[in-house]
Amino acid sequence: MTSGCHPPVEDMSEPLQAVKGMNDILPPESARWEWFEAKVRALMARYAYANVRTPVVEPTALFVRGLGEVTDIVEKEMYSFEDSMNGDRLTLRPEATAGIVRAMIEHNALYNGPLRLWTEVAVFRHERPQKGRYRQFHQIDVEALGHPGPDVDAEQILMCRALWRDLGLVEGRDVRLELNSLGQAHERLAHRAALIEHFEAHVEELDADARRRLHSNPLRILDSKNPAMQALVEAAPQLTDFLGPESLAHLDAVRAVLDAAGLEYRINPRLVRGLDYYNLTVFEWITERLGSQGTVCGGGRYDALFEQLGGKPTPAVGWGMGIERMLLLLDAVGVPTPASAPDVYAVVPSDAALPAAMRACEALRAEGLAVQMHARGRDGWGSMKSQFKRADASGARFALIFGDAELAQGEVALKPLRDPDAAQRSLALTAVADWAGTLAPA
Ligand code: ATP
Ligand code: MG
Numbered sequence: 519m520t521s522g523c524h525p526p527v528e529d530m531s532e533p534l535q536a537v538k539g540m541n542d543i544l545p546p547e548s549a550r551w552e553w554f555e556a557k558v559r560a561l562m563a564r565y566a567y568a569n570v571r572t573p574v575v576e577p578t579a580l581f582v583r584g585l586g587e588v589t590d591i592v593e594k595e596m597y598s599f600e601d602s603m604n605g606d607r608l609t610l611r612p613e614a615t616a617g618i619v620r621a622m623i624e625h626n627a628l629y630n631g632p633l634r635l636w637t638e639v640a641v642f643r644h645e646r647p648q649k650g651r652y653r654q655f656h657q658i659d660v661e662a663l664g665h666p667g668p669d670v671d672a673e674q675i676l677m678c679r680a681l682w683r684d685l686g687l688v689e690g691r692d693v694r695l696e697l698n699s700l701g702q703a704h705e706r707l708a709h710r711a712a713l714i715e716h717f718e719a720h721v722e723e724l725d726a727d728a729r730r731r732l733h734s735n736p737l738r739i740l741d742s743k744n745p746a747m748q749a750l751v752e753a754a755p756q757l758t759d760f761l762g763p764e765s766l767a768h769l770d771a772v773r774a775v776l777d778a779a780g781l782e783y784r785i786n787p788r789l790v791r792g793l794d795y796y797n798l799t800v801f802e803w804i805t806e807r808l809g810s811q812g813t814v815c816g817g818g819r820y821d822a823l824f825e826q827l828g829g830k831p832t833p834a835v836g837w838g839m840g841i842e843r844m845l846l847l848l849d850a851v852g853v854p855t856p857a858s859a860p861d862v863y864a865v866v867p868s869d870a871a872l873p874a875a876m877r878a879c880e881a882l883r884a885e886g887l888a889v890q891m892h893a894r895g896r897d898g899w900g901s902m903k904s905q906f907k908r909a910d911a912s913g914a915r916f917a918l919i920f921g922d923a924e925l926a927q928g929e930v931a932l933k934p935l936r937d938p939d940a941a942q943r944s945l946a947l948t949a950v951a952d953w954a955g956t957l958a959p960a
Pocket of ligand 1: 613643645650651652653654655656657791811812813814815816817838839840841842843
Protein backbone atom coordinates (compact mmCIF):
# COMPACT_ATOMS: atom_id res chain seq x y z
CA MET A 519 0.00 0.00 0.00
CA THR A 520 1.26 3.48 -0.77
CA SER A 521 0.03 6.63 0.91
CA GLY A 522 -0.67 9.82 -0.99
CA CYS A 523 2.42 11.70 0.16
CA HIS A 524 4.90 8.89 -0.53
CA PRO A 525 4.91 7.96 -4.23
CA PRO A 526 6.05 4.38 -4.96
CA VAL A 527 9.80 3.94 -5.39
CA GLU A 528 10.41 2.28 -8.75
CA ASP A 529 13.54 0.31 -8.02
CA MET A 530 14.41 -0.25 -4.40
CA SER A 531 18.00 -1.21 -5.26
CA GLU A 532 18.70 1.96 -7.26
CA PRO A 533 20.99 4.21 -5.16
CA LEU A 534 19.57 7.62 -4.32
CA GLN A 535 21.37 10.89 -4.84
CA ALA A 536 21.55 14.15 -2.95
CA VAL A 537 19.25 16.94 -4.11
CA LYS A 538 20.81 18.93 -6.97
CA GLY A 539 22.94 21.81 -5.74
CA MET A 540 23.23 20.36 -2.23
CA ASN A 541 26.58 18.98 -1.14
CA ASP A 542 27.86 16.30 1.19
CA ILE A 543 30.91 17.35 3.16
CA LEU A 544 33.05 14.30 3.84
CA PRO A 545 36.51 13.73 5.29
CA PRO A 546 39.10 15.01 4.58
CA GLU A 547 37.22 18.12 3.37
CA SER A 548 35.26 18.23 6.62
CA ALA A 549 38.54 18.79 8.50
CA ARG A 550 38.94 22.04 6.57
CA TRP A 551 35.46 23.08 7.68
CA GLU A 552 36.27 22.31 11.29
CA TRP A 553 39.51 24.28 11.07
CA PHE A 554 37.64 27.24 9.56
CA GLU A 555 34.89 27.00 12.17
CA ALA A 556 37.42 26.93 15.02
CA LYS A 557 38.95 30.17 13.66
CA VAL A 558 35.49 31.73 13.52
CA ARG A 559 34.59 30.64 17.06
CA ALA A 560 37.82 32.09 18.41
CA LEU A 561 37.17 35.34 16.54
CA MET A 562 33.65 35.66 17.96
CA ALA A 563 34.99 35.11 21.48
CA ARG A 564 37.60 37.85 20.96
CA TYR A 565 34.92 40.30 19.82
CA ALA A 566 32.45 39.20 22.53
CA TYR A 567 29.71 38.06 20.13
CA ALA A 568 27.39 35.44 21.63
CA ASN A 569 26.11 32.43 19.69
CA VAL A 570 22.45 32.22 18.64
CA ARG A 571 20.55 29.43 16.86
CA THR A 572 17.16 29.71 15.23
CA PRO A 573 15.06 27.18 13.25
CA VAL A 574 15.86 26.16 9.67
CA VAL A 575 12.20 26.58 8.75
CA GLU A 576 10.25 29.81 9.26
CA PRO A 577 6.83 31.08 8.20
CA THR A 578 7.07 32.19 4.55
CA ALA A 579 5.60 35.56 5.54
CA LEU A 580 8.72 36.34 7.59
CA PHE A 581 10.92 36.49 4.50
CA VAL A 582 8.35 38.14 2.24
CA ARG A 583 7.88 40.89 4.84
CA GLY A 584 11.50 41.04 5.93
CA LEU A 585 13.43 40.86 2.68
CA GLY A 586 10.97 42.62 0.41
CA GLU A 587 8.80 41.18 -2.34
CA VAL A 588 10.88 42.46 -5.25
CA THR A 589 14.17 40.84 -4.32
CA ASP A 590 15.98 37.97 -6.07
CA ILE A 591 15.48 35.77 -3.04
CA VAL A 592 11.75 36.27 -2.57
CA GLU A 593 10.93 36.43 -6.28
CA LYS A 594 12.66 33.26 -7.40
CA GLU A 595 15.03 31.63 -4.91
CA MET A 596 12.98 30.50 -1.91
CA TYR A 597 12.24 26.89 -1.04
CA SER A 598 8.65 27.38 0.05
CA PHE A 599 6.12 24.64 0.68
CA GLU A 600 2.90 23.90 2.40
CA ASP A 601 3.07 21.66 5.46
CA SER A 602 0.88 18.76 4.35
CA MET A 603 -0.14 18.10 7.96
CA ASN A 604 -1.70 21.49 8.69
CA GLY A 605 -1.44 23.71 5.62
CA ASP A 606 1.09 26.14 7.13
CA ARG A 607 3.10 28.05 4.54
CA LEU A 608 6.77 27.51 5.36
CA THR A 609 10.16 28.40 3.86
CA LEU A 610 13.65 26.97 4.33
CA ARG A 611 15.63 29.96 5.52
CA PRO A 612 17.28 31.77 2.58
CA GLU A 613 19.30 34.01 4.94
CA ALA A 614 19.86 34.30 8.67
CA THR A 615 18.93 37.85 9.67
CA ALA A 616 15.14 37.73 9.43
CA GLY A 617 14.92 34.65 11.68
CA ILE A 618 17.19 36.20 14.29
CA VAL A 619 15.20 39.44 14.34
CA ARG A 620 11.96 37.42 14.60
CA ALA A 621 13.43 35.58 17.60
CA MET A 622 14.57 38.82 19.29
CA ILE A 623 11.08 40.31 18.97
CA GLU A 624 9.31 37.11 20.02
CA HIS A 625 11.43 36.74 23.18
CA ASN A 626 11.83 40.45 23.90
CA ALA A 627 15.51 39.51 24.00
CA LEU A 628 16.83 43.08 23.90
CA TYR A 629 14.95 44.00 27.08
CA ASN A 630 18.20 44.25 29.04
CA GLY A 631 20.08 46.11 26.35
CA PRO A 632 21.75 45.56 22.99
CA LEU A 633 23.13 42.20 21.94
CA ARG A 634 25.99 41.16 19.69
CA LEU A 635 25.25 37.78 18.14
CA TRP A 636 26.64 35.30 15.62
CA THR A 637 25.50 32.06 14.10
CA GLU A 638 26.54 29.43 11.58
CA VAL A 639 23.64 28.33 9.41
CA ALA A 640 22.67 26.24 6.42
CA VAL A 641 20.97 28.50 3.89
CA PHE A 642 18.71 27.45 1.00
CA ARG A 643 18.29 29.26 -2.31
CA HIS A 644 16.91 27.79 -5.52
CA GLU A 645 19.61 29.13 -7.84
CA ARG A 646 21.41 27.59 -10.81
CA PRO A 647 24.17 25.50 -9.23
CA GLN A 648 27.74 26.29 -10.29
CA LYS A 649 31.11 26.69 -8.63
CA GLY A 650 30.61 28.88 -5.56
CA ARG A 651 26.81 28.88 -5.97
CA TYR A 652 24.74 26.10 -4.44
CA ARG A 653 21.16 25.44 -3.38
CA GLN A 654 22.16 24.57 0.15
CA PHE A 655 25.12 26.54 1.34
CA HIS A 656 26.39 27.78 4.69
CA GLN A 657 26.96 31.16 6.20
CA ILE A 658 28.65 32.69 9.15
CA ASP A 659 26.32 35.46 10.16
CA VAL A 660 26.96 38.30 12.58
CA GLU A 661 24.37 40.72 13.96
CA ALA A 662 24.70 43.63 16.42
CA LEU A 663 21.23 44.56 17.65
CA GLY A 664 20.37 47.80 19.39
CA HIS A 665 23.47 49.82 18.49
CA PRO A 666 22.92 52.92 16.34
CA GLY A 667 26.55 52.88 15.12
CA PRO A 668 28.72 53.92 13.36
CA ASP A 669 31.20 52.44 15.84
CA VAL A 670 29.72 48.95 15.59
CA ASP A 671 29.53 49.17 11.78
CA ALA A 672 33.28 49.73 11.76
CA GLU A 673 33.85 47.03 14.37
CA GLN A 674 32.10 44.48 12.18
CA ILE A 675 34.22 45.37 9.18
CA LEU A 676 37.43 45.15 11.21
CA MET A 677 36.24 41.80 12.52
CA CYS A 678 36.26 40.48 8.97
CA ARG A 679 39.77 41.75 8.46
CA ALA A 680 40.88 40.01 11.65
CA LEU A 681 39.41 36.77 10.30
CA TRP A 682 41.23 37.15 6.97
CA ARG A 683 44.47 37.49 8.91
CA ASP A 684 43.70 34.49 11.12
CA LEU A 685 43.02 32.42 8.00
CA GLY A 686 46.20 33.47 6.23
CA LEU A 687 44.55 35.73 3.65
CA VAL A 688 46.02 39.09 2.71
CA GLU A 689 43.62 42.02 2.38
CA GLY A 690 44.25 43.99 -0.77
CA ARG A 691 45.69 40.90 -2.48
CA ASP A 692 43.11 38.17 -1.76
CA VAL A 693 40.11 40.20 -0.58
CA ARG A 694 39.25 43.85 -0.72
CA LEU A 695 36.56 45.97 0.85
CA GLU A 696 33.88 47.97 -0.95
CA LEU A 697 31.81 50.42 1.05
CA ASN A 698 28.77 52.58 0.43
CA SER A 699 25.97 54.36 2.24
CA LEU A 700 22.35 53.77 1.32
CA GLY A 701 21.27 56.76 3.40
CA GLN A 702 17.79 56.90 4.88
CA ALA A 703 14.39 56.14 3.37
CA HIS A 704 13.55 59.73 2.40
CA GLU A 705 16.92 60.14 0.70
CA ARG A 706 16.48 56.91 -1.22
CA LEU A 707 13.01 58.07 -2.26
CA ALA A 708 14.39 61.26 -3.83
CA HIS A 709 17.13 59.24 -5.52
CA ARG A 710 14.59 56.69 -6.69
CA ALA A 711 12.54 59.34 -8.45
CA ALA A 712 15.66 60.54 -10.24
CA LEU A 713 16.59 56.95 -11.15
CA ILE A 714 13.18 56.20 -12.63
CA GLU A 715 13.41 59.37 -14.66
CA HIS A 716 16.86 58.36 -15.95
CA PHE A 717 15.88 54.80 -16.86
CA GLU A 718 12.53 55.84 -18.36
CA ALA A 719 14.43 58.04 -20.76
CA HIS A 720 16.32 54.92 -21.95
CA VAL A 721 13.66 52.28 -21.58
CA GLU A 722 14.59 50.53 -24.86
CA GLU A 723 18.05 49.73 -23.42
CA LEU A 724 16.66 47.94 -20.34
CA ASP A 725 16.52 44.15 -20.16
CA ALA A 726 13.40 42.31 -19.02
CA ASP A 727 14.47 42.18 -15.36
CA ALA A 728 15.21 45.89 -15.31
CA ARG A 729 11.91 46.80 -16.99
CA ARG A 730 10.04 44.81 -14.41
CA ARG A 731 11.90 46.57 -11.62
CA LEU A 732 11.74 50.05 -13.12
CA HIS A 733 8.83 51.10 -10.93
CA SER A 734 8.94 48.46 -8.18
CA ASN A 735 12.63 48.54 -7.24
CA PRO A 736 14.76 50.67 -9.59
CA LEU A 737 17.68 50.63 -7.14
CA ARG A 738 18.14 46.94 -7.93
CA ILE A 739 18.77 47.81 -11.59
CA LEU A 740 22.08 49.29 -10.40
CA ASP A 741 23.00 45.80 -9.18
CA SER A 742 22.50 44.33 -12.68
CA LYS A 743 25.31 42.16 -14.00
CA ASN A 744 24.08 42.46 -17.62
CA PRO A 745 27.05 43.83 -19.63
CA ALA A 746 24.70 45.41 -22.19
CA MET A 747 23.33 47.71 -19.49
CA GLN A 748 26.58 48.75 -17.84
CA ALA A 749 26.93 52.10 -19.61
CA LEU A 750 23.39 53.07 -18.74
CA VAL A 751 23.91 52.03 -15.14
CA GLU A 752 27.19 53.98 -14.93
CA ALA A 753 25.44 57.13 -16.09
CA ALA A 754 22.59 56.82 -13.56
CA PRO A 755 22.19 59.41 -10.80
CA GLN A 756 24.10 58.41 -7.69
CA LEU A 757 22.54 58.03 -4.28
CA THR A 758 25.54 59.74 -2.69
CA ASP A 759 24.38 63.02 -4.21
CA PHE A 760 21.07 62.70 -2.38
CA LEU A 761 22.48 62.02 1.10
CA GLY A 762 21.88 64.62 3.81
CA PRO A 763 24.41 65.75 6.44
CA GLU A 764 23.50 63.07 9.01
CA SER A 765 23.92 60.19 6.60
CA LEU A 766 27.18 61.64 5.34
CA ALA A 767 28.42 62.07 8.91
CA HIS A 768 27.63 58.42 9.66
CA LEU A 769 29.62 57.28 6.64
CA ASP A 770 32.49 59.64 7.52
CA ALA A 771 32.63 58.22 11.05
CA VAL A 772 32.90 54.66 9.72
CA ARG A 773 35.59 55.77 7.28
CA ALA A 774 37.53 57.55 10.02
CA VAL A 775 37.82 54.31 12.00
CA LEU A 776 38.82 52.28 8.94
CA ASP A 777 41.37 54.91 7.92
CA ALA A 778 42.84 54.98 11.43
CA ALA A 779 43.03 51.18 11.37
CA GLY A 780 44.91 51.30 8.08
CA LEU A 781 42.25 49.36 6.24
CA GLU A 782 41.99 50.21 2.56
CA TYR A 783 38.61 50.27 0.85
CA ARG A 784 36.89 51.57 -2.20
CA ILE A 785 33.73 53.66 -2.02
CA ASN A 786 31.43 52.01 -4.55
CA PRO A 787 28.36 54.18 -5.14
CA ARG A 788 26.73 51.28 -7.03
CA LEU A 789 26.92 48.89 -4.12
CA VAL A 790 23.26 48.46 -3.11
CA ARG A 791 23.07 44.88 -1.74
CA GLY A 792 20.26 42.59 -2.79
CA LEU A 793 17.75 43.09 0.03
CA ASP A 794 15.31 45.85 0.86
CA TYR A 795 16.11 46.18 4.53
CA TYR A 796 19.45 47.96 4.35
CA ASN A 797 20.14 51.63 5.17
CA LEU A 798 23.26 53.74 5.80
CA THR A 799 26.40 51.55 5.87
CA VAL A 800 26.63 48.69 3.36
CA PHE A 801 29.77 46.77 2.46
CA GLU A 802 31.07 43.77 0.58
CA TRP A 803 34.33 41.89 0.70
CA ILE A 804 35.26 40.94 -2.84
CA THR A 805 37.83 38.58 -4.28
CA GLU A 806 39.11 38.50 -7.86
CA ARG A 807 40.00 34.83 -7.54
CA LEU A 808 36.56 33.24 -7.86
CA GLY A 809 35.27 34.67 -11.13
CA SER A 810 31.72 35.95 -11.01
CA GLN A 811 31.11 34.44 -7.56
CA GLY A 812 33.43 37.12 -6.17
CA THR A 813 31.53 38.33 -3.09
CA VAL A 814 32.64 36.33 -0.07
CA CYS A 815 31.01 38.49 2.58
CA GLY A 816 28.39 41.20 2.57
CA GLY A 817 26.61 43.24 5.17
CA GLY A 818 25.25 46.50 6.38
CA ARG A 819 22.87 48.38 8.59
CA TYR A 820 19.16 47.58 8.72
CA ASP A 821 17.58 49.99 11.19
CA ALA A 822 14.03 49.51 9.87
CA LEU A 823 13.75 45.73 9.96
CA PHE A 824 12.57 45.33 13.55
CA GLU A 825 9.60 47.64 12.92
CA GLN A 826 8.91 46.00 9.59
CA LEU A 827 8.59 42.68 11.44
CA GLY A 828 6.35 44.14 14.14
CA GLY A 829 8.97 44.97 16.78
CA LYS A 830 10.03 48.18 18.48
CA PRO A 831 12.36 50.46 16.48
CA THR A 832 15.81 48.94 16.95
CA PRO A 833 18.96 49.90 15.08
CA ALA A 834 20.95 46.93 13.83
CA VAL A 835 23.91 46.00 11.66
CA GLY A 836 25.25 42.66 10.45
CA TRP A 837 27.08 40.64 7.82
CA GLY A 838 26.89 37.23 6.19
CA MET A 839 29.81 35.25 4.86
CA GLY A 840 29.51 32.29 2.49
CA ILE A 841 31.58 29.45 3.94
CA GLU A 842 31.85 27.45 0.67
CA ARG A 843 33.13 30.51 -1.15
CA MET A 844 35.57 31.27 1.65
CA LEU A 845 36.95 27.73 1.44
CA LEU A 846 37.22 27.99 -2.36
CA LEU A 847 39.13 31.22 -1.89
CA LEU A 848 41.45 29.62 0.67
CA ASP A 849 42.06 26.80 -1.85
CA ALA A 850 42.76 29.28 -4.65
CA VAL A 851 45.23 31.15 -2.46
CA GLY A 852 46.83 27.87 -1.40
CA VAL A 853 46.23 28.13 2.34
CA PRO A 854 46.77 24.62 3.74
CA THR A 855 44.64 23.00 6.43
CA PRO A 856 46.88 22.17 9.39
CA ALA A 857 47.21 18.40 9.50
CA SER A 858 45.27 16.74 12.25
CA ALA A 859 46.34 13.29 13.36
CA PRO A 860 45.89 11.23 16.50
CA ASP A 861 48.64 11.37 19.09
CA VAL A 862 48.61 7.63 19.52
CA TYR A 863 47.68 4.61 17.40
CA ALA A 864 47.01 1.51 19.49
CA VAL A 865 48.17 -1.74 17.91
CA VAL A 866 46.11 -4.64 19.25
CA PRO A 867 47.36 -8.06 18.11
CA SER A 868 44.65 -10.27 19.61
CA ASP A 869 41.35 -10.52 21.48
CA ALA A 870 43.31 -11.33 24.63
CA ALA A 871 44.98 -7.91 24.53
CA LEU A 872 41.75 -5.98 24.07
CA PRO A 873 40.66 -5.30 27.69
CA ALA A 874 44.07 -3.97 28.74
CA ALA A 875 44.44 -2.01 25.49
CA MET A 876 41.02 -0.42 25.79
CA ARG A 877 41.72 0.51 29.42
CA ALA A 878 45.02 2.16 28.52
CA CYS A 879 43.44 4.01 25.59
CA GLU A 880 40.70 5.34 27.88
CA ALA A 881 43.34 6.55 30.38
CA LEU A 882 45.18 8.39 27.58
CA ARG A 883 41.97 9.97 26.28
CA ALA A 884 41.10 11.09 29.80
CA GLU A 885 44.45 12.94 29.76
CA GLY A 886 43.35 14.69 26.57
CA LEU A 887 45.30 12.66 24.00
CA ALA A 888 43.74 11.71 20.68
CA VAL A 889 43.89 7.95 20.41
CA GLN A 890 42.92 5.80 17.44
CA MET A 891 42.60 2.17 18.38
CA HIS A 892 43.03 -0.49 15.73
CA ALA A 893 39.64 -2.05 15.13
CA ARG A 894 38.96 -5.70 14.55
CA GLY A 895 38.03 -6.76 11.03
CA ARG A 896 35.73 -9.61 9.96
CA ASP A 897 38.73 -11.97 9.87
CA GLY A 898 40.29 -10.86 13.14
CA TRP A 899 42.85 -8.23 14.06
CA GLY A 900 45.10 -8.52 11.00
CA SER A 901 48.87 -8.93 10.93
CA MET A 902 51.20 -6.69 12.90
CA LYS A 903 52.57 -5.49 9.58
CA SER A 904 49.18 -4.31 8.36
CA GLN A 905 48.46 -2.68 11.73
CA PHE A 906 51.75 -0.75 11.56
CA LYS A 907 50.84 0.38 8.07
CA ARG A 908 47.59 1.78 9.43
CA ALA A 909 49.43 3.38 12.34
CA ASP A 910 51.79 5.13 9.93
CA ALA A 911 48.99 6.25 7.62
CA SER A 912 47.07 7.71 10.57
CA GLY A 913 49.86 10.24 11.07
CA ALA A 914 50.04 9.39 14.79
CA ARG A 915 53.16 10.39 16.69
CA PHE A 916 53.32 7.15 18.66
CA ALA A 917 52.24 3.56 18.35
CA LEU A 918 51.40 1.71 21.54
CA ILE A 919 51.75 -2.03 20.97
CA PHE A 920 49.79 -4.26 23.28
CA GLY A 921 51.78 -7.45 22.63
CA ASP A 922 51.23 -10.60 24.72
CA ALA A 923 54.80 -10.65 26.10
CA GLU A 924 54.64 -7.02 27.28
CA LEU A 925 51.15 -7.38 28.74
CA ALA A 926 52.31 -10.43 30.73
CA GLN A 927 54.87 -8.10 32.37
CA GLY A 928 52.21 -5.39 32.98
CA GLU A 929 53.77 -3.30 30.24
CA VAL A 930 53.12 -1.95 26.77
CA ALA A 931 55.63 -1.16 24.00
CA LEU A 932 55.88 2.51 22.97
CA LYS A 933 57.18 3.24 19.49
CA PRO A 934 57.79 6.81 18.24
CA LEU A 935 56.60 6.92 14.62
CA ARG A 936 57.82 10.32 13.46
CA ASP A 937 61.37 10.22 14.76
CA PRO A 938 63.52 7.60 12.99
CA ASP A 939 66.29 7.87 15.64
CA ALA A 940 64.06 7.27 18.65
CA ALA A 941 64.06 3.72 19.96
CA GLN A 942 61.09 1.62 21.01
CA ARG A 943 60.76 1.26 24.78
CA SER A 944 58.48 -0.27 27.39
CA LEU A 945 56.03 1.56 29.57
CA ALA A 946 54.25 0.20 32.67
CA LEU A 947 50.50 -0.02 32.04
CA THR A 948 50.00 1.83 35.32
CA ALA A 949 52.16 4.69 34.01
CA VAL A 950 50.47 5.52 30.69
CA ALA A 951 48.52 8.45 32.13
CA ASP A 952 51.72 9.92 33.63
CA TRP A 953 53.46 9.49 30.27
CA ALA A 954 50.58 11.33 28.56
CA GLY A 955 51.06 14.19 31.01
CA THR A 956 54.70 14.59 29.95
CA LEU A 957 53.86 14.88 26.23
CA ALA A 958 54.12 18.34 24.73
CA PRO A 959 51.18 19.11 22.42
CA ALA A 960 51.94 18.24 18.77
P1 ATP B 1 25.39 36.91 -5.00
O1 ATP B 1 25.35 38.32 -5.51
O2 ATP B 1 26.68 36.20 -5.30
O3 ATP B 1 24.17 36.12 -5.39
P2 ATP B 1 24.13 37.60 -2.54
O4 ATP B 1 24.15 39.08 -2.52
O5 ATP B 1 22.89 36.90 -2.95
O6 ATP B 1 25.37 37.03 -3.41
P3 ATP B 1 24.10 37.49 0.32
O7 ATP B 1 22.63 37.32 0.39
O8 ATP B 1 24.70 38.78 0.70
O9 ATP B 1 24.61 37.06 -1.13
O10 ATP B 1 24.77 36.30 1.15
C1 ATP B 1 26.04 36.48 1.80
C2 ATP B 1 27.09 35.57 1.22
O11 ATP B 1 26.63 34.25 1.03
C3 ATP B 1 27.58 35.97 -0.16
O12 ATP B 1 28.52 36.99 -0.07
C4 ATP B 1 28.20 34.69 -0.64
O13 ATP B 1 29.50 34.50 -0.11
C5 ATP B 1 27.30 33.64 -0.06
N1 ATP B 1 26.32 33.14 -1.05
C6 ATP B 1 25.21 33.76 -1.51
N2 ATP B 1 24.52 32.96 -2.34
C7 ATP B 1 25.20 31.78 -2.39
C8 ATP B 1 25.00 30.51 -3.04
N3 ATP B 1 23.93 30.29 -3.80
N4 ATP B 1 25.92 29.53 -2.85
C9 ATP B 1 27.00 29.72 -2.07
N5 ATP B 1 27.25 30.88 -1.41
C10 ATP B 1 26.37 31.90 -1.56
MG1 MG C 1 22.18 36.07 -4.76
